[in-house]
Amino acid sequence: MQTTEKLFYKEPFTREFKATVVDVSKNMLVLDKTLFFPQGGYQEYDNGVLTKGDALARVNTVSDENGVVYHQVDSPELFAVGDEVEGRIDWDRRWYLSTLHSAQHVISRIVFNLYKVYTTRSDFSVNGGMVSFSVNFSNDWIEPVEVELMKIAEKALPVERLFDGANISIKIADLDTSPCGGTHVTTTADLGSVYLLGTDKGKLLFDGGGPGTLRLKKYGREHFRIRKMYNFPDDVLKTVEDNINTLNDMDTALEKYKREAFSNALKDETLVRQVKGIKVSVIKNDELDTKIFKKLIKMKDTVYTSDLYLISIDKKIIAYAATDAVSAIDVCAGLINESLGVTGGGNRKKVDMMLERGNFQAIVDGVLSKIEGSV
DSSP, X not given: OOOOEEHHHXXXXXXXXXXXXXXXXXXXXXXXXXXXXOSBTTBOOOOEEEEETTEEEEXXXXXXXXXXXXXXXXXXXXXXXXXXXXXXXOHHHXXXXXXXXXXXXXXXXXXXXHHOOOEEXXXXXXXXXXXXXXXXXXXXXXXXXXXXXXXXXXXXXXXXXXXXXXXXXXXXXXXXXXXXXXXXXXXXXXXXXXXEEEEETTEEEEEOHHHHHHHHHHHOHHHHHHHHHHTOOHHHHHHHHHHHHHHHHXXXXXXXXXXXXXXXXXXXXXXXXXXXXXXXXXXEOTTSOHHHHHHHTTOTTOOOOOSEEEEEETTEEEEEESSTTSOHHHHHTTTBTSTTOEEEEEOSSEEEEEEOSSOHHHHHHHHHHHHHHHO
16 A cells, blocks of 8 residues: 655644545555644654545544554544545644653753753653653753753744754754654743643653643642642542542631630630639640641630630640730740750740650749749
């Protein structure tokens, strides 16, 4: 069978063409020439349509066998040998794959220049791009590589296709020249949307172009990285997203409950002890949260009932002076690094201490004794 004239090499930016059917086999059509790029060089094939008059068939996959390009269509019975047909490629898909392919050339050159590591394989499909290297790609390289990629995009370097007989190369200014028969963009300015996702088993994952930008906006970088790595269907991702939202709502509700519980404890008059005119609130509850306390004491609408709070939370003692009537540092200074085994520090009004040995009641007694002796 005669080989197919490959228009996509010399007319890579043409979107429509006319051709003649030279063979019909099962659901495959062979044309005398085509703009449809076949699966090859790790780049996914083009999609599009073939028409004959009012008849239309979708081109689903395209493959190349020994120079003959086969177009797998959904309605092969519409065509016969000798028919004149018109083809139209899915340009959005073509341009997206071209963006990924050109980005890989630039990324590979950057990685080699920075780390002297060479590319061993690359793949480009409608789900994004992947590059593997002679060593595992490190996540520490992501930011430096992405920074260099954006610099090159801003330079708008020309991307040219060179022919030497049957050999084809892609030349990106003085940056890189590599043998390649894939499709590419016209300038590195077209790579401004490309971003690096992360790594999967040492391989670099990346995306960009129109579809990649939409995915980034919809999922976020980390979410899409997981989606791409494991190829989760949308309904599974929706369930995961809903569960995450539910957990976030539960966390918010739990924090609200803890905040209210702590606030109520701070206001509980039954916990207040009067020592020489100073009100001391003693709170011991292992279920409370020091982070919640720190948020509460910064809230302007918090109503304090005491001059001094002594709070025990999971081996941690917090002494906090709510007013200037007493200094937490002063009343607790005698306990720090003493026989009770309390260590810590703080500012004028708040001291955080770790209770290494002894017990909370001994701390309370020591503080109260300190107040009794100094006031």
